[in-house]
Amino acid sequence: MKYSQLFGKTVRDFPKEEVSVNAKFLIRAGFIDKLMAGSFTLLPLGFRVKEKIEQIVREEMNATGANEMLMPLLHPKEIWNETGRWDSAKEVMYQFKKDNKEYALSFTHEEIVLDVLRKKISGYKDLPVKIYHFSTKFRDEPRAKSGILRGREFLMKDLYSAHTSNEDFDKYYWEVADAYLKIFKRLGIDVRIVEAAGGVFTDDHTHEFQVLCDQGEDTIFYCDCGKTCDCKFAENKEIATVKEGDKCPKCNDCKIKEGKSIEVGNIFKFGTVYSQKMGVYYNDKDGSRKLVHFGSYGIGITRMIGTLVELFHDDKGILWPKAVAPYQVHLIEIGKDASSIYEKLQEEEIEVLYDERDVSVGQKFTDADLIGVPVRLVVSTKNEDKIEWKERTSEKTELLDFEEVLKRLKESK
Ligand code: ATP
Ligand code: MG
Numbered sequence: 521m522k523y524s525q526l527f528g529k530t531v532r533d534f535p536k537e538e539v540s541v542n543a544k545f546l547i548r549a550g551f552i553d554k555l556m557a558g559s560f561t562l563l564p565l566g567f568r569v570k571e572k573i574e575q576i577v578r579e580e581m582n583a584t585g586a587n588e589m590l591m592p593l594l595h596p597k598e599i600w601n602e603t604g605r606w607d608s609a610k611e612v613m614y615q616f617k618k619d620n621k622e623y624a625l626s627f628t629h630e631e632i633v634l635d636v637l638r639k640k641i642s643g644y645k646d647l648p649v650k651i652y653h654f655s656t657k658f659r660d661e662p663r664a665k666s667g668i669l670r671g672r673e674f675l676m677k678d679l680y681s682a683h684t685s686n687e688d689f690d691k692y693y694w695e696v697a698d699a700y701l702k703i704f705k706r707l708g709i710d711v712r713i714v715e716a717a718g719g720v721f722t723d724d725h726t727h728e729f730q731v732l733c734d735q736g737e738d739t740i741f742y743c744d745c746g747k748t749c750d751c752k753f754a755e756n757k758e759i760a761t762v763k764e765g766d767k768c769p770k771c772n773d774c775k776i777k778e779g780k781s782i783e784v785g786n787i788f789k790f791g792t793v794y795s796q797k798m799g800v801y802y803n804d805k806d807g808s809r810k811l812v813h814f815g816s817y818g819i820g821i822t823r824m825i826g827t828l829v830e831l832f833h834d835d836k837g838i839l840w841p842k843a844v845a846p847y848q849v850h851l852i853e854i855g856k857d858a859s860s861i862y863e864k865l866q867e868e869e870i871e872v873l874y875d876e877r878d879v880s881v882g883q884k885f886t887d888a889d890l891i892g893v894p895v896r897l898v899v900s901t902k903n904e905d906k907i908e909w910k911e912r913t914s915e916k917t918e919l920l921d922f923e924e925v926l927k928r929l930k931e932s933k
Contacts, residue, residue: 845893
């Protein structure tokens with residue numbers, strides 16, 4: 521992509537009311553634009569990051585045997601009345617009336633999935649069902665002040681599963697938890713699985729995936745594992761049985777610490793509560809009619825973009841992990857045409873952002889640091905036939921042949 525043709529360039533000014541690091545950098549670097557509090561456009565750069573995160577999530581969801589689909593965002597009141605959530609979740613839901621009929625915008629999809637299940641499932645051979653989608657969620661968030669971490673409209677991956685027995689459900693629940701750990705590892709973040717209360721979702725406990733970060737809105741107590749152990753014990757402060765300074769109850773070795781964290785994922789066990797309310801049955805082998813065991817599993821996709829910026833930045837801009845960077849390399853030309861290098865890299869399927877603008881060297885470098893692509897390449901009269909290689913996370917520069925540049929880029933793919 522030629523930078524001159526990219527829609528959404530770096531900007532100097534950004535909304536003054538934005539206090540969060542993620543919103544400041546994402547807006548200034550041209551990844552997002554703010555419509556109103558908690559509502560953002562993903563500009564082409566931000567969209568590319570979103571696509572990469574989604575692809576990682578998709579691969580790991582498919583590996584558990586789940587099917588991707590897509591459900592609607594406009595829901596009739598009647599479906600929410602079946603579980604009682606039209607009233608109990610009133611505070612978060614956008615509800616409205618049109619031509620004497622009442623509707624809500626999707627804040628989650630359990631009721632919609634259960635409606636599909638009761639139409640499609642008849643016998644035990646139809647189970648288990650594992651279905652997911654990537655979709656927009658709307659929530660009336662009174663605290664929409666953490667940039668893209670907390671939207672009133674945001675993207676989520678939500679998976680739902682239905683099973684013949686609690687045993688089968690439980691097995692899959694932990695398989696998904698494992699898939700989540702793989703996803704977060706591929707995204708380069710270190711999460712803790714935290715037991716927590718389920719809010720408007722369930723009376724039972726759920727498991728949250730929390731990443732330690734000073735900008736987080738949650739507080740967790742966690743085992744400060746260090747080098748001595750890897751027990752990863754953690755509890756949400758809201759329900760905690762430990763306090764800071766306690767000995768970790770799991771490894772019995774390290775000390776418990778308190779820290780701020782961001783919830784990037786959450787998985788829920790509902791048992792048969794929802795299937796009973798909505799009448800989702802199957803016929804078992806012996807002919808008896810039984811309720812399905814049901815659960816749901818969410819990951820915040822747009823929150824993940826913000827989380828990565830909160831975790832990986834310096835005073836100059838973003839430091840994208842390779843797996844989700846919008847481009848692999850940021851190619852800058854200084855007083856010399858680099859279009860043949862750009863074309864050759866593209867032929868080799870390297871994703872290149874090529875700054876061919878007629879602007880100062882200083883501006884090109886400042887923009888490259890702000891945007892945060894992992895590798896910067898400079899083609900200039902000074903470097904003759906060599907290309908200058910610099911990684912965003914290091915100050916070191918090296919002069920390399922094109923072949924060496926290509927080799928390194930292919931290796932790091
Ligand atoms: P929070 O406690 O942060 O309000 P939640 O527990 O209400 O989140 P869930 O219903 O568990 O959220 O949703 C699943 C995932 O969707 C969360 O783990 C989070 O990553 C993401 N998410 C939830 N609310 C928002 C939001 N307002 N903006 C962006 N992402 C969100
Ligand atoms: Mg949650």
